[in-house]
Amino acid sequence: MDLQILLLLGQDGITNGAIYALLALALVLVFAVTRVIFIPQGEFVAYGALTLASLQTGKVPGTIWLLLALGSTVAVLDGYRLLREKRFAKLPPLLIFNVGLPLLAAAGLFAMPPDQLPLWAQAVVAMLLVIPLGPMIYRVAFQPLASASVLVLLIVSIAVHVTLIGLGLLFFGAEGSRTPPFTEISFELAGAPLQGQTILVVVASALLIIGLYFFFERTIYGKALRATAMNRTGARLMGIPPALAGKLCFTLAAAIGAFSGILIAPITTIYYDSGFLIGLKGFVGAIIGGLASYPVAALGALLVGLLESYSSFYASAFKEVIVFTLIIPVLLWRSLTSKHIEEEEE
Amino acid sequence: MSKHPHLHDNEVILDVRGLRVAYGKVEALHGVDLCIRRGQIVTVIGPNGAGKTTLLAALIGLLPATGDIIYMGHPRRHADEVEALVRQGMTLVPEKRELFAEMSVEDNLILGAFDRYRTGHRDQMETMDEVFELFPRLEERRSQLAGTLSGGERQMLAMGRALMAKPKLLMLDEPSLGLAPLIIKEIFRIIAELKQTGVAILLVEQNARAALQIADYGYVLETGEVSLAGPSQELAADPRVIEAYLGLGKKH
Ligand SMILES: Nc1ncnc2c1ncn2[C@@H]1O[C@H](COP(=O)(O)OP(=O)(O)OP(=O)(O)O)[C@@H](O)[C@H]1O
Ligand SMILES: [Mg+2]
Secondary structure (H helix, E strand, O other): OOHHHHHHHHHHHHHHHHHHHHHHHHHHHHHHHHOOOOOOHHHHHHHHHHHHHHHHOOOOOOHHHHHHHHHHHHHHHHHHHHHHOOOHHHHHHHHHHHHHHHHHHHHHHHHOOHHHOOHHHHHHHHHHHHOOHHHHHHHHHHHHHOOOOHHHHHHHHHHHHHHHHHHHHHHHOOOOEOOOOOOOOEEEEOOEEEEHHHHHHHHHHHHHHHHHHHHHHHOHHHHHHHHHHHOHHHHHHOOOOHHHHHHHHHHHHHHHHHHHHHHHOOOOOEOOOHHHHHHHHHHHHHHHOOOOOHHHHHHHHHHHHHHHHHHHHHOHHHHHHHHHHOHHHHHHHHHHHOOOOOOOOO | OOOOOOOOOOOEEEEEEEEEEEEOOEEEEEEEEEEEEOOOEEEEEOOOOOOHHHHHHHHOOOOOOEEEEEEOOEEOOOOOOHHHHHHOOEEEEOOOOOOOOOOEHHHHHHHHOHHHHHOOOOOHHHHHHHHHHHOHHHHHOOOOEHHHOOHHHHHHHHHHHHHOOOOOEEEEEOOOOOOOHHHHHHHHHHHHHHHOOOOEEEEEEOOHHHHHHHOOEEEEEEOOEEEEEEEHHHHHHOHHHHHHHOOOOOOO
16 A cells, blocks of 8 residues: 555545534534434435436426425414414415425426536525425424424434435436536645545535534524523523524534535435435544534544545445444443433423 | 613503412412512512422413413413513523523623514614623623633523513522522612613512512412412511511521
């Protein structure tokens, strides 16, 4: 093994690790705020990538049907409550956001062949189609269970995951897709080629992480999310509704997922069910951070990426085994060193 | 916190009738009546386990209850959630403070104004200055993490955070709990000062002597029922209150 291969593998590892880090952050966020272990996080990655791929082949992505169906369900659920409580003023925005805009998007997709758009515009359209699924899934599947135990929430989470995978197969088919790279530039680093796409992934992930940091530290909504994670009762007493916090963090999780999907779509072939393994590796990172610490989770995810990359070279058949075995010593070490985190009670 | 120089405006802020609260099958409040007017301090005193905290939790919507609660002239629907009540100007400083421990004093205060921010009021910096005037200690510690504050400072922060919402009804659950006499004196002085701003205050206390001193009206809550009620001077002179809550030598 020479330096060149070492660097090449390192590059691969860091690229994947950056994506896992993003997903790990999303998982920590969702768990801290809503106590949901968000198994479907990876599906947002696959949906982001495959929606973009559909757009590029000039097809109308099936995502739009899911958006319409979920949006209508949300409109019915919330509309019924608003009608019963006679809060009519809130009806128009509800209908516009959950039914109007998805219908408009569907009309737009059918009217204009999406493969005519430039790549960046396709990426934006793909994000806009996938991100609203996050808060909608929260509203339909998790909000009614706000006070359920972590275990019940986990079971629902698995159900959502299985449903999304099934729909993914229906929408995108069984074949994998790979989108063209955002940039063709390539450099050379100590004799090893350095792809522009790799740099793009790392830079974009870093920017997103910095953006999230500012959101949480500097904006009142970011602070409200952290407050809900720290002290649910305290947050409610400040007038921060748990449902608002939940919707907000599911939106962020969906955005992070879709964004990651679009970033890795040119590097890896994504299938309808690829999200699970990718999400699971982010999850290993999140576990290393104890589902609580963002920096540790991000570092853990980078470690997972590197480990995966090097083990795919040395023992490719055991790649996944090695990555997931990592979790055992980490859990052992955590359970020995840290105090047990009690399940939070309402 | 604008000053209301004339306090003869004695509009009823909160009128509670026959309030019942149960934990599972065990009833903790068996029909409580209570009334607070604008600019008044009303205190609820009573022994441990009487149901004082339960009463406040039910009023702010954290616990389901039956009975009538008329707030600012409107009967409250029992389905109303905490957030809706906060928007209508109710605030609770809970017994456990419920601060955001890993956030700075300043961030805790800003979150106190979250609902005002959400409804388009962008005056939290001015409100924070008003809070700092009441609690200069908080300004000195504005970037310290809430979890590292002393007990007295934590209580000040909890009160300051509640005031950030510019409440019409401020409910305080044992603000003197676990504090040294000097700090208790300061906290009570500030509560009396707040009264001058026109906010209605519902003060739950075990420190009956101090509470009755600053309150206009008082209730004695015992095992989930109001056993005595009256203007606070009358209560302070009532032999039953003196014996049970103000007993000589039982200095607070
Ligand atoms: N979550 C709960 N589940 C069951 N019972 C409860 C719960 N919270 C309080 N109780 C019971 O309700 C009764 C009233 O409690 P509450 O906390 O309201 O008393 P309190 O007057 O505030 O007492 P203290 O002065 O000690 O704070 C007590 O008997 C208590 O054990
Ligand atoms: Mg109490």
